[in-house]
Amino acid sequence: MTPSATDRPDMSIEEFEELARRAPETVSLEFINGRVVVKHGPIDVDDFEELARKAPETVTLELINGKLRVKPVPDGDHGSIIMWLIRQCMMQRPELGLHPEQGLRIDTCRKGCIKPDGALAPIDYFAGQGEWASPGGVLMTVEVTSKDRDTDLRDRQEKPGAYAYAGIPVYLLVDRDEHKVIVYSSPENGTYQRRRPYPYGATIRIPAPVALTLETEKLKDYAD
Structure with missing residues (x-):
């Protein structure tokens, strides 16, 4: 069954594991209910830019009001x-x-x-x-x-x-x-x-x- 928009995860578990592996040492990530979150709270802009640069090609990240967001793949x-x-x-x-x-x-x-x-x-x-x-x-x-x-x-x-x-x-x-x-x-x-x-x-x-x-x-x- 294809997941609905309300329960579709931000990314696959494989994509998250790759993102977490590539993350800067100062950034600790978790995958909770299909969402990627920063474990230690807000992420600063410099750390975010490094994380976004190292993200898998299939994942587009944004930082909005200090919070990590994953931009969905467009249809x-x-x-x-x-x-x-x-x-x-x-x-x-x-x-x-x-x-x-x-x-x-x-x-x-x-x-x-x-x-x-x-x-x-x-x-x-x-x-x-x-x-x-x-x-x-x-x-x-x-x-x-x-x-x-x-x-x-x-x-x-x-x-x-x-x-x-x-x-x-x-x-x-x-x-x-x-x-x-x-x-x-x-x-x-x-x-x-x-x-x-x-x-x-x-x-x-x-x-x-x-x-x-x-x-x-x-x-x-x-x-x-």
């Missing part, structure tokens, strides 16, 4: 939505790129290393910055929800706060469970002051400095 619809967004950005703002899976280092009170599904920034902004870049030139981050048990905590709760603390002007969430696109904007004191949901099929005008118009009828093709 086909997830990837198709990202490609649709990339095309929209290229057509309307050719001077910008929606960079998939570019790591961002959040150097605020909510320290973290996050890999959004997409980061909208000038074409060459990330050149020479390495795996974990400064979010200073990012105009918008994009997340597409995954069919896993932690998507509510990760995409709807933790990441809006982290991106707002980083001062990223817009956070765009494609919520596949709700069949909605949520536009978060106007970050202030670690919170987006505006949150506006749109149903699939709506015309969405994303505010400056992004200044994109999305006709979202296409998203209905990827709805369950």
Whole structure:
């Protein structure tokens, strides 16, 4: 029987054992109820970056509010939505790129290393910055929800706060469970002051400095 999203583990036991074996000496990991956790509490950014660098190729790690998270493997619809967004950005703002899976280092009170599904920034902004870049030139981050048990905590709760603390002007969430696109904007004191949901099929005008118009009828093709 295939496990449901609510009980599917973060990774296989073999992947965890390899990750634990490669972990820095200062990081002790446990595998509890299918989740990988840091045994001694919060992990600092430098230790996390070393751990992420040594992780198996099949495992993508993030650090959100000092907590270790495993980014789920995307399915086909997830990837198709990202490609649709990339095309929209290229057509309307050719001077910008929606960079998939570019790591961002959040150097605020909510320290973290996050890999959004997409980061909208000038074409060459990330050149020479390495795996974990400064979010200073990012105009918008994009997340597409995954069919896993932690998507509510990760995409709807933790990441809006982290991106707002980083001062990223817009956070765009494609919520596949709700069949909605949520536009978060106007970050202030670690919170987006505006949150506006749109149903699939709506015309969405994303505010400056992004200044994109999305006709979202296409998203209905990827709805369950």
